[in-house]
Amino acid sequence: MELKRILHVEDDPSIQAVTRLALEMVGGFEVLSCSSGPQALAQVDAFAPDLILLDVMMPGMDGPQTLAGLREHPALADVPVAFMTAKVHPGEIEHLRGLGAQEVIIKPFDPMQLAQQVRLIWQNSRR
Amino acid sequence: MDPSPNPAKEHPADPEPSRLSALLRYEILDTPDEQDFDDFTQLAAYICGTPIALISLLDEHRQWFKSRVGLEVCETPRKISFCTHTIQGDGIFEVQDALTDARFHDNPLVLGAPGIRFYAGAPLTTPDGHNLGTLCVIDRRPRALGQSQRDALVRLSRQVIRLFEERLLARRHAEQAALQQAILDSAASAVLVMNVDGTVARQNPAAQRLFGYEDEELLGRPVSEALFPRDALENQAALLSAEFHQSIEPGFAVLTAPLRRGPQYMREWRLRHRQGGEVPVLLNVSPIHDESGRLRGYLAIAHDLTFQAQLQLRLQQIAAQVPGMLFQFHWHKGDYGSFPYASEGIEQIYGLQPEQVANDMTPILEKVHPDDRPRVSAAIHRAAEQNGAWHLEHRVLHPQRGVIWVEARATPVPQADGSVLWNGLVTDISGRKAQQAELDKQQEMNRRLLEALSEGVVACDAQGNLTLFNDLSRQWHGQGARPVPPEQWAYVYGLYQPDEVTLLAHDQVPLFRALRGEHVRDVEFVVRNGDQVRHVQANGNPLYAPDGTQAGAVVVMHDITERKRIERIQREFVATVSHELRTPLTSISGSLALVCGRVMGDIPPHLQELLDIAYQNSLRLSALINDLLDMDKLSAGKLRFDFRVQALQPQLEQALRSNQGYAERHQVGYRLGGHTDALVRVDPLRLQQVLSNLLSNAVKYSPTGGVVELTSELRDRWVRVSVRDQGPGIAPAFHDRVFQKFAQADSSDARQKGGTGLGLAISKELIERMGGRIGFDTHTEQGACFWFELPRSDLIESTSGEGNK
Incomplete structure (x- = not known):
């Protein structure tokens, strides 16, 4: 099995664009970009992603809340989720992992390395 | 007259005992013959014309003759005596012919020697009426006395008694004289x-x-x-x-x-x-x-008084040694006092001579300072009334020395006559008073200083009794010095951790630590008083007495509430701004990375350079923001460390690999020198961060083609990692600020060399958090050498390992 489809939830359109470009152009993945948690929850079943990238700080429904919503979809039980955050307080990584995230990607990320990073996360989740 | 004895007639009680004691009082029985008495017997015999005359005294059993004429025996039994009849009457007892007298006809003195036929006796009557005996005349033939003879006999008897009296008096006088003499002599x-x-x-x-x-x-x-x-x-x-x-x-x-x-x-x-x-x-x-x-x-x-005089001389000598005036003060009821004794010191104290006050205290009172006179006078009266010890300090107007302070102490000895004698000492305490005044002045100055301070000051004595709260500290704590045991200081005075909610443990209270001998430096805590929350920074020190013993402790608190508030705002601002900056920056640098990485296709050559510049500077901006955040977390104590014990050498090698690209871009080479097997306990990510900082710094300041050398060496219990460059070194003027935030040798450096100016400050914090220390050696012509040292973990492990063998 191979990593192909990535759901990306990010409210900032610029980062959304850069991330999508990095994943599509460098990694060759199929990316569905959503601008909010509710939008992602509405589309996730139809898209059926192999991996989900979640921004933490979003207006309205934030990353952790979106994750909780996603966990209610039985089909997504085995789909790895990684948070992307700029705010790294002590213990925050542990906290986010405790919520059920596979990994935490720190912003700003290197878009040239992002695809590789995501691939590693996916592979680790398969073990 | 009735010649028969009839004692009851004149003496209702038996007169004999008192008569006998009267006789004995004259102390005449059995004494030698005396001419004075013999003269009377001779005279009586002559007047009465009898061969025998006697002075006869009658005691209990006999008659004894003090004087006798014409008779050899000196005494005869009383029973047969004629005189015993005489003394029972008042007048002359006469027996004209004993042979014809029924009372005496068979008397041995009549029938035998001396053959008495005639007897006439006059009683010897003492002034108090006792008949001691008789003056009697005796003949060996019957006869009778004429009236003039009887009369003469009575007169003579009175003279005999007078002689008795004189003799008794003389004896008494002699006794008195002897007694007097004995008394005088002894x-x-x-x-x-x-x-x-x-x-x-x-x-x-x-x-x-x-x-x-x-x-x-x-x-x-x-x-x-x-x-x-x-x-x-x-x-x-x-x-x-x-x-x-x-x-x-x-x-x-x-x-x-x-x-x-x-x-x-x-x-x-x-x-x-x-x-x-x-x-x-x-x-x-x-x-x-x-x-x-x-x-x-x-x-x-x-x-x-020679002995007393010697004692007094000794007292004087002793008194002369005593600094001050020894005295005896005699207080008589009714406002009259004198100084029976005053040592020479009176001159020094009052400018007087002892004689001047021997009978009157007034001269001394006049020397007492007018302002103190009523007080002194009242004290004398009071002490005299209460009979208590007297202690008073007062001023004296000394004629030569001016105003002096003296201290008087005396203890009372009540006298039998109701007066009181005080023994005491007056000493000159002007020196002490002057010192006291100086001390008071200093204390007043200290007090004013304390109140003027913008610092809170508290102090306690060696026993932990709170002794000083200046105005500000009283205001901060809402209370002043109270008898509170050190264990309760934190609770009573509202002392909290900087988190504002955790009470300080009693051994964390700076004053307590200072009291235990610790020098407390820049400790931050919180003073809470109701709703008021005050952050303070405290310094504390033990206080020492001049003899070196600890006399207490003092703590000075500086209000840092405002500084803390500003720091917090700063931190929040930095955190917020950093985060807000990161989001756009992420997209900028991300986009540039994608463009420069040719992800979107080839770049026209004329754009290549500009895009590179944009990309590099977006990276630098990211680094700056990361450093700012790190620094913020470090100073807030919020950076976490994930400590692991591991070999140092692989860490150094990895750091070189990670920074290889950077060095190449600057055309600088790395060299790994020295090699150790040391183990260190570090957070590997943070150690990499430090190494990166030091290596990139070294590269930045290296000349093109230069070499940066990374070495490690063991130093006793430490392992030292050094990064040496061949750059210009560090200017001496900059040495003090090397590890300060935003410090770069030259403000233009930041632009020329890149970097945030936070790298070394962060590195210092990180190394210190990992138990190490950081520094640099520099010789401006040989470049700079930054180093850090970490405690060796292998040392501890190998030691314990050896111990287990």
């Missing part, structure tokens, strides 16, 4: 008896010893001339003349004149010894009167 005091004219009539042995005169040298001489120094007499004469308003001669009158005041006169004198020396005496003079009240002379008793 008296320890010298006694002189003077005639009315002042000549010496008698002296006792003590007087002889004291003054050295034999009787013949002294008796009959005027006492004033023999024993009294002329000048002393003249002085006294002058005083007495003034007292009595009458000229008193400087002779014996000096001793007698004072007797007008009372029955005796006592005074100390320094009399003259025969050899010329002085004899200190207490002389008591009293007049001698006879029974009729006539002045017969004077008695002078002199107590030798």
Whole structure:
């Protein structure tokens, strides 16, 4: 099995664009970009992603809340989720992992390395 | 007259015992013959014309003859005596012919020797009416006395009794005289008896010893001339003349004149010894009167004061050694006091002589400072009333020394006459007062200083009793120094951790730590007083007494509430801004990375350089923001460390690999020198961060083609990692600021060399958090060498491992 489809939830359109470009152009993945948690929850079943990238700080429904919503979809039980955050307080990584995230990607990320990073996360989740 | 004995008639009670005791009182029985008595018996025999005359005394069993004419025996039994009949009557008892008298015809004295036929006796009657015996005449033939003879016999008997009386009196006088003599002879005091004219009539042995005169040298001489120094007499004469308003001669009158005041006169004198020396005496003079009240002379008793004088001299010598004035103060009820004794120190204290106050305290009171006089006077009265110890400090106006402070202490000895004698000491405490005043001044100054401080100051003594809260600290704590045990200081005074909610443990309280001898530096805590929350920074120190013992502790608190608030705002601002910056920056640098990475296709050559610049600077901006955030977390204590024990060498190698690209871009080479097997306990990510900082710094300042050397070496319990470059070194003026935030050797450096100016400050924090230390060596011509040292974990492990073998 191979990593192909990535759901990306990010409210900032610029980062959304850069991330999508990095994943599509460098990694060759199929990316569905959503601008909010509710939008992602509405589309996730139809898209059926192999991996989900979640921004933490979003207006309205934030990353952790979106994750909780996603966990209610039985089909997504085995789909790895990684948070992307700029705010790294002590213990925050542990906290986010405790919520059920596979990994935490720190912003700003290197878009040239992002695809590789995501691939590693996916592979680790398969073990 | 009735010759028969009839005692009951005149003496209702048996008179015999009292008669016998009267007889014995005269002490005449069994004494030798005396001419005085014999004269009377001879006279009686002659007048009455009898061969025998007797003075007969009757005791219990016999008659004893004090004097006898014409008779050999000196006593006969009383039973057969004629006299026993005589003494039972008042008048003459006469037996004209014993042979014809029924009472005596068979009397052995009649029938045998001396053959009495005639007897006539007159009773010897004492003034108090006792008949002791008789004066009697006896003949060996019957006869009768004529009236004149009887009369003469009675008169003679009275003379005999008179003689008895005289004899008794003389005896009594002799006894008295002997007693007097014995008393005088054995008296320890010298006694002189003077005639009315002042000549010496008698002296006792003590007087002889004291003054050295034999009787013949002294008796009959005027006492004033023999024993009294002329000048002393003249002085006294002058005083007495003034007292009595009458000229008193400087002779014996000096001793007698004072007797007008009372029955005796006592005074100390320094009399003259025969050899010329002085004899200190207490002389008591009293007049001698006879029974009729006539002045017969004077008695002078002199107590030798030589010993007292020696004692007094010793006391004086001791007193002279005592700094101050020793005194005896005699207080009489009714506002009258005197100083019977005052040591020479009185001159020093009051500018007076002892004599001036011997009889009157007024001169001393006048020397007391006018402002203190009522207080001193009141204290004297009060102490006298309460009979308590007296202690007072007051000022004295000394005639030469000006105003001085003295301290007086005295203890009372109540006297029998109701007066009080105080023994005490007055000392000059001007020096102490001056010191005290100086101390008071200093304390006042200290107090004002404390109040003027913008710092809170608290202090305690060695026992942990709070002794000082200045205004500010009282205000902060809402209370001042109270008797609170050190264990409760935090609770009572609201001392909290900087988190504002956790109470300080009692051994965290700075004052407590200082009290235990610790020098407390820049400790931050919170003082809460109701709603008021105050952050303070405290420094504390033990206080030491001049002898080096700890006398307490003091803590100075500086209010840092405002600084804390600003720091917090700063931190929040930095965090917020950093985060807000990161989001756009992420997209900028991300986009540029994608463009420059040719992800979107080739870049026209004329755009290549500009895009590279944009990309590099977006990276630098990211680094700056990361450093700012790190610094913020470090100073807020929020950075977490994930400690692991691991080999140092692989870490160094990895750091070189990670920074290889950077070095290449700057055309600088790395060299790994030295090699150790040391283990260190670090957070590998943070260690990499430090190494990156040091390596990139070294590269930045290296000349093109230069080499940066990374080495490690063991140093005792530490392992040292050094990064040496071949750059210009560090200017001495900059040495102090190397590890400060935003410090770069030259503000233009930041632009020229890149970097945030936070790298070294962060590295220092990180190394110190990992238990290490950081520094640099520099010689401007040889480049700079930054180093850090970490404690070796292998050392501990290998040691314990060896111990287990």
